[in-house]
Amino acid sequence: MTEVTEYNSELKGGQPSNNWPAYGSTVKRHPERPSVALKQTLTEITGPGFANGWSGPDVADLTKQHKGDPIGERMILAGRILDEDGKPVPKTLVEIWQANSAGRYQHANDTHPAPLDPNFTGRGNVVSNEKGEYRFLSLIPGAYPWRNTYNAWRSKHVHFSVFGPAFATRIITQMYFPGDPLLDFDPIYNAVPEEAARQRLIAHYDPNLSEAEWALGYRFDIVLRGRNATPVGV
Amino acid sequence: MAMSPKLIPSATQTAGPFFHFGLLQPTWSDLTSGGKAKGDKITLEGRVTDGEGAPLPDAIIEIWQANAAGKYDHPEDAQDKPVDPGFRGFGRAFTDKDGVFRFTTVKPGSVPGRGNALQAPHIAVSIAARGLLHHLFTRVYFPGEGLNKTDPVLSSIEDATLQKTLIAATQGNAGDMPVFRFDIVLQGKNETVFFDF
Numbered sequence: 001m002t003e004v005t006e007y008n009s010e011l012k013g014g015q016p017s018n019n020w021p022a023y024g025s026t027v028k029r030h031p032e033r034p035s036v037a038l039k040q041t042l043t044e045i046t047g048p049g050f051a052n053g054w055s056g057p058d059v060a061d062l063t064k065q066h067k068g069d070p071i072g073e074r075m076i077l078a079g080r081i082l083d084e085d086g087k088p089v090p091k092t093l094v095e096i097w098q099a100n101s102a103g104r105y106q107h108a109n110d111t112h113p114a115p116l117d118p119n120f121t122g123r124g125n126v127v128s129n130e131k132g133e134y135r136f137l138s139l140i141p142g143a144y145p146w147r148n149t150y151n152a153w154r155s156k157h158v159h160f161s162v163f164g165p166a167f168a169t170r171i172i173t174q175m176y177f178p179g180d181p182l183l184d185f186d187p188i189y190n191a192v193p194e195e196a197a198r199q200r201l202i203a204h205y206d207p208n209l210s211e212a213e214w215a216l217g218y219r220f221d222i223v224l225r226g227r228n229a230t231p232v233g234v
Numbered sequence: 235m236a237m238s239p240k241l242i243p244s245a246t247q248t249a250g251p252f253f254h255f256g257l258l259q260p261t262w263s264d265l266t267s268g269g270k271a272k273g274d275k276i277t278l279e280g281r282v283t284d285g286e287g288a289p290l291p292d293a294i295i296e297i298w299q300a301n302a303a304g305k306y307d308h309p310e311d312a313q314d315k316p317v318d319p320g321f322r323g324f325g326r327a328f329t330d331k332d333g334v335f336r337f338t339t340v341k342p343g344s345v346p347g348r349g350n351a352l353q354a355p356h357i358a359v360s361i362a363a364r365g366l367l368h369h370l371f372t373r374v375y376f377p378g379e380g381l382n383k384t385d386p387v388l389s390s391i392e393d394a395t396l397q398k399t400l401i402a403a404t405q406g407n408a409g410d411m412p413v414f415r416f417d418i419v420l421q422g423k424n425e426t427v428f429f430d431f
């Protein structure tokens with residue numbers, strides 16, 4: 001008899017639907033048939049672990065990947081990976097990628113005529129510690145135009161990829177900045193139906209995280225699905 | 235009863251088109267540690283297409299599976315079966331300009347379902363991409379497996395046409411490795427079955 005301690009269903013009001021025409025790229029890519037409800041098995045409640053270091057060394061300092069200093073406002077980006085009950089998620093892989101301070105990605109397909117920075121790639125990866133904490137040193141990314149609609153601009157953001165303990169907890173998301181005037185006009189951010197869930201995606205400026213004469217501190221926690229208390233066998 | 239959640243879970247957001255330099259993928263499309271994994275090596279490949287049949291050149295495909303003995307490399311797999319040090323069970327590949335992804339892996343063994351059920355050999359798949367605000371989950375099953383008929387997930391899909399979208403097709407060999415083809419159709423007539431759990 002195999003018992004499974006399930007992960008909680010995602011709260012639907014808190015997650016975006018793929019059918020969201022305001023973001024044009026969804027139109028031909030969203031499934032039209034409803035998804036099939038699958039009762040979680042050993043397959044879904046297990047997933048890759050990162051405790052033994054196989055994913056490689058941490059790359060936590062995005063400002064020291066080249067010969068010189070990249071241009072932009074230095075940012076300490078730190079937070080915790082938690083579950084819904086507030087329990088830390090230790091030893092899981094956190095990957096980030098972002099545009100440079102001018103709003104340009106180090107990517108061949110990014111043709112925005114803003115300068116590339118030879119001293120900034122814009123990627124990092126760390127494994128969370130025993131308390132579920134992570135920390136990067138980076139730069140505040142710039143906003144950039146995109147062709148979703150005429151004269152559309154993406155809010156400043158950092159992409160995050162986090163695994164958590166199971167295939168069911170895998171998440172790819174974006175972190176935004178408080179007070180960004182572009183948020184009101186951003187269909188990706190606004191695809192999240194509930195205000196409280198949108199707020200979860202906005203980092204907080206933390207004066208205690210800032211380092212004097214050095215870098216601004218932004219705190220950003222990521223909350224993964226929690227678990228039901230009781231294992232189920234059938 | 236579930237405990238009442240205290241914190242609001244983070245919402246997903248699209249990976250966008252510029253993830254290639256951002257996500258680790260040194261050799262993660264080869265799950266066999268360069269051939270060291272035990273079991274039958276296979277190629278798993280396919281093409282991801284949209285509602286107009288156009289390939290997705292910017293999709294992230296991730297897979298999670300048991301080893302050849304049917305054991306997950308995870309502390310919650312309590313089965314009395316060996317973990318394979320040459321096989322971690324996780325893979326990541328990006329689609330190329332033609333929408334094609336390709337993994338080298340091993341044929342998974344069967345793993346338990348809930349209760350006394352046995353699951354047919356399968357691979358869990360996650361798909362993220364520009365234009366997907368939330369990643370999609372599906373499963374790859376293998377053709378001609380006796381357990382397919384009784385697999386609790388596969389047999390819950392009664393429509394044969396839909397069930398077929400979850401079963402890979404044999405497509406000859408690459409060297410001495412059998413090739414399994416698993417195309418993913420995001421939208422339209424031949425839309426793949428996606429799961430929610």
